[in-house]
Amino acid sequence: MSTATVTSAYPRPVADLLPAVRDLADRLGEIPSRNQIMREFKVGAPKAQAVRLALVAEPITLPDETEAGPTSDPWEYAEPAPVPPALPVDTAPVPLILPAEKVAEPFAEVDQVGHPADEVEPVTVASESRRLASWPVILIALPAFVAIWSGWVGLGGLTGFGVVHPLPGIADEFSINTAITLPIGVEVYAAYALRAWLSGLVPPRARRFAKWSAIGSLLVGALGQVAYHLLVAAGITSAPWWITTLVACLPVAVLGMAAALAHLSHEEG
Structure with missing residues (x-):
């Protein structure tokens, strides 16, 4: 018989029930419900609820916390990274000199492109419909x-x-x-x-x-x-x-x- 099912004539305090309930949670893989605690340990609803709340309130320790080392709080405000000073920019306009033939070429290409609507032939309803002779x-x-x-x-x-x-x-x-x-x-x-x-x-x-x-x-x-x-x-x-x-x-x-x-x-x- 396991220790979880041992009963006595005196009501067990919450501190005594907590290790047994923790073992039960390890076996189930989750925190047991109030009805499971009442059925397993033969206690009333108020004490079962109190034990369950105490088990939920326990801090959870992850296995890799000791190896990972201390980490910063994700909600902690992070100082913005310093912005490097901007380099001085010469505001004087730089003249752009291109050969005459190079400047005229783009405009010549644009003139050759027609509007898409110009290539569509108009459709007349009269040509498609048959008229009465x-x-x-x-x-x-x-x-x-x-x-x-x-x-x-x-x-x-x-x-x-x-x-x-x-x-x-x-x-x-x-x-x-x-x-x-x-x-x-x-x-x-x-x-x-x-x-x-x-x-x-x-x-x-x-x-x-x-x-x-x-x-x-x-x-x-x-x-x-x-x-x-x-x-x-x-x-x-x-x-x-x-x-x-x-x-x-x-x-x-x-x-x-x-x-x-x-x-x-x-x-x-």
Whole structure:
């Protein structure tokens, strides 16, 4: 039986328990806990705690302290090393003389170096994206032009438009059919206003005006075609007065809308 497990009828003082607890710490390789001391030496919690605190408070002696010799306190203030006096410096400027050809060489090399951004070719979005082909519009416009032209010219003949001599006394043989003013004025303005509306190249006021005037011109053109075909189908050779009035006002209305759109297009947005 070891000395650590010997018990007596009298409580053992802390000084007597300390060597045995130290031996136990050597065997464990660490400071035992309070419960280990209580279990090993059959003592109460206060005495076990007191013995453990006494063991912790003992100074630790390292084996190599006697060989290493006394060392200085690491927290002790160390005097700064003396700074050697600075050598006298001559403040007079030293002229630097280089050959002319040596001075010009660095600048010649710098001139030959270009900016990296200059070597990058600009990329255009239009070149990479595919645009919608416009040639089908020509095929669609050809038959529409024939139908629209004939309809407006026919309606003009029913509403009083016809052959006139615009230069009497100057060129009596020169004549023109005024009915062609209807398809040229109404339909061309509708295409012009539609272009201004959808292109986004005009100020906001001009774009709004182009939008509604283009829609109105297309509706008027459709109504003109309907009116002509209904009159011809009914065998009427002369249009009613209210149709004649509306058709007669179309050239003036188209001129006013075209002039207004042109003025609005030149405003600053």
